[in-house]
Structures are given as structure tokens and as C-alpha cells.
Amino acid sequence: MSALRTLTAVEAKLFLRDPSAPVTVLGIPIALVVVFALIPAASEPSAEFGGNSVLANLIAPLAVSILVAMLALTIFPTILSTYREKGVLRRIAASPVPPRTVLIAQLVVNVASAFVVVLLVVVAGTLVIGMEAPGNPAGLALSVALGTAALFSMGLLVAALAPTGRAAGAIGSAAFFPMLALGGVWVPKERLPEFLQHAADVLPMGAMYNAMRETWAGAAPQAMQLVAMAVFTVVCLALSARFFRWQ
């Protein structure tokens, strides 16, 4: 346990020492929420979104989904694959600490960053900017937790399949952008063609995003969204366990 704690502390330091990761993690959601908060119309209740503002119904869930997906699909697998490529994992394997400890430490650091993003958007958004508070906070928390699990499992699979850090970044982005489009994150799903609306509720980023929209507005998340995220988590974890190599 103490090795995991020390390793997590070191990995967290390394994460913060890399200027790009903290700037991305904090910068993008703040920029999104602040820019839209400056547009008066974005904060007004809209009939289209069941009385919610654009900010609460679109922008806040969007900031959270994009950030969690970026952490899970590009930053996390790139670090792991680079560690494998450069022999960092092998070096740990030759010590009394099993290499999975590094993986867990990385997961802790990245999930913690994701948690900071969520907290920032929800708490600062409602308290500072005056965005409506989530109508169904428990449902929102469940949606975010399941979405985070699904996206990080996918990220683990990316790290398992990518031979190098660079390849992991490329594969992660190749998964990220289509999900952005098909998940109804670029264009709200109700404006997507009908056959794509199902994809938006099934693909993990879209499922998380749309479940956040529902729950922010006070409704319950759709069963389809929750089941899809749970299934993605289980399948990706099983595949990762099958294909992940430490060296």
C-alpha cells in the first residue's frame, strides 16, 4: 500500500510538472463555461431545453464530457504506452513492486483530475456564474461515474493495443473525435438524424453527455445510457486484461 501511495504522489507531481496536462484540464472547461456565461442569452431559461439554460443543458455537460474523454482516451493511454515503450514498466517489474501499481497510480491521478473538472464545472458554475444547480444530483453523479468508468476502460484498451506512446495518442484521438460527433456533443442529439440518435445514447461519451443533460434538467438518466456505459466498461476491461503487455 505504501508503494502505491508513494508512486501516486510521484505520478501526480509528474502530471502537474508537464505544463500541457494541467492547462488542458483546467483551461478548457473554464474557458467554455466562462465564454458562454458572457453571452446573456446562454444563461436564460430556454423552452427548447425544458426550462434549462443553454449553459446548464449543453455547455456544462459538454465541458465535463470532453475533458473526461480527453483525459481517459488520450492523456492516460499516452502516458501508459510511453512507460511501456521506454521500459519504465519493465524497470518497476524488476523491483519488489508489481508494475500494475504504476497503472493504478496513473488511474488515480487521471480520475482525480477528472473529478476536479467536474467539481469545477458544477460547483463554480452554479455558485459563481449562477448556472441552475443540477435537478437530479444523484442521477448526475451516477451518470458521471459510469461515464468515467467507461471512458477510462476504453483508454486502458487503447494503451493495451498501442505499441508506442505516439500510437496511443493517435488511436485515442481517432476514438475521441467520432464519438464527439456521433455522441451529439457537437450537435445536440435531438438535431441528429434519427438513426444516429441511438448511437448518441450508446457510445460512452454521448451516453455520458446525454445522461448528464437529462439529469441536470431533473429527469432520470435513460436506462439505455446507463446500460451502454456499464457494458462498455466491462467489455473494454476484459479486452484490456487479455491484451495488455507490461513490456
Add this chain to the structure above:
Amino acid sequence: MLVGMPIIDVRKLHKRYGDKVAVNDVSFTVERGEIFGILGPNGAGKTTTVECIEGLRKPDGGDLTVLGLDPQRDTLELRQRLGVQLQESELPERIKVGEALELYASFYTDPADPDELLDILGLTGKRGTAYKKLSGGQKQRLSIAMSLIGNPEVAVLDELTTGLDPQARREVWSLIESIRDRGVTILLVTHFMEEAERLCDRLALIDQGEVVAVDTPAGLVAGVDDEQRIRFRPSEPVADHLFTELPEVRAVERQGTRILITGTGNVLYAVASVLARKQIIAKELRVDQASLDDAFVALTGRKLD
């Protein structure tokens, strides 16, 4: 542990990758306190052999004990007592030298003092430097420090001077000797003949996955061919028969104004006595002896590199 029991005991170790046999019935023992070398060309199966010893690879056959432990079964205990320097293994680029050593120190029950190790390895001034900012020699010294951070009884060092300049290489060699003097048994993997000759008490020559010979460096050289070549330019004309009548001399050859004498045993002393008696000075004197390179060629029919 029993007195006199080898620190590393490898018997008929066998490892395949698919159809390719990487290690074929390799056997050798390493005794307490010695520097034992595994010398062979690239791709000979040296790294695979030590990775089995380190427990990083599972052998397909044979018996293997390290400190009386089975690397596959007693992995955790072995890792506490065995220090490892891996070929081509890096650290995260932003980790600082001191952080890396302290991190690894926290993995062991009885670690060495990181500051003392930094001092011994001449890295004290680099304590707060990021890994990616280190030179090749500094990275190499850090990886040696990391292999010693757990206060190991045995250290396995794989190609530890590859990529170093001659100056840095000599410094690392002195360092390895001082580590052995502290009581650490060392298993050294190398394809540098000079490194093996300088450092190793005993050597296993490995070629194409098989042990060709195990002996001291001197024993390996002597076992092959102890022919020496003496070349010089005499200050006065001298007749060939003065040399050919010596029992140690095998042949005398004229190369312009130079003489090349080949012979065995004490040939250099015999030739020098003749020259002294005739008051002839040997100018531009050169003596070539068989080396480990020659031993390797004689044993395998192939060159080391």
C-alpha cells in the same frame, strides 16, 4: 544459506521464442563475491539468460536458483535481494534524480541511503535534475544507483557501458570494482571484450544460445593459443639463426628493415636476452598476444562483434 553454495546456479536453462531457440541448455554457476561475466555477440541469448535469472522471463526448461530461491516461485523475496540494471530501460522524463532514487528506496525493506549512493556515483550535484536533462553517462550511473538502492546481495548489470565514451566507461569500471569490494556479487552482461577482460573474475562465453566455455579471462586466452608476435627494427644487422635456434621461437620473418618473430611461452624473454648479449637495441618494439577476441574466434569460428 549453506556455505559454499553458489549465489547463482543455472543448469540446462532453455528458452524458446516460437520456433527460435534463444537459450539452449546454458549452465554456469556464480560464486559469492565474484564478478562473473557473460560475454557474447549481440543476439547470442545473453539478455534472455539474465532475464530468466531476474524472474522477468519464464524458462521453458532447466533448473535455476538465485540465492537459493526460484525466480518464478519466490519472486518477491528475490526482488528484495537482487539488484537489476536493465538494458534500454528509461525513467519518466520529468522525474528528478533524487525523486527516482527515493521512490525506489521506498520499495525495499532495507534500502541504501539515496544520498550516499548519489555521492558514490558522482551524482550529488544532479539531485534536482530531471531525467531527460541527464547525459548518457549520468543516466547510466543513475541506473547503476537504482540497481543498488535495495542494498542487494547480487546485482545483474546488462550492457552497462554501451553508449558511453571511453572516459566514462573507465569510471564505471572502477565503480563496479568498488561495488564488488563492498561485498556485492556481480553478474555482468557484455559484448565488450575489453570490459570482460578488465572486470571479470570468470567468464561464460555464449554464442548462438549455447555456452562455449567458462573460465577466467587468462584461462580462456591461454587455452586457445598462447602465440605471441614480436615485431621490431634492430639497431644493428642481426642474423636470423640467432633467433631460430631458440626453442621458444616458431618462425622469423623479415619485413623490410623490421623483423617479425612468432613464438610461444617465454619467447619475449628469450629474444630480449639474445638482443642484450649482442648489444642490439630493439626499436619500434611491439608485442601482440592473443586476446579474448582471438579466444572467441578460436572457439566459435566467428568474431565477437
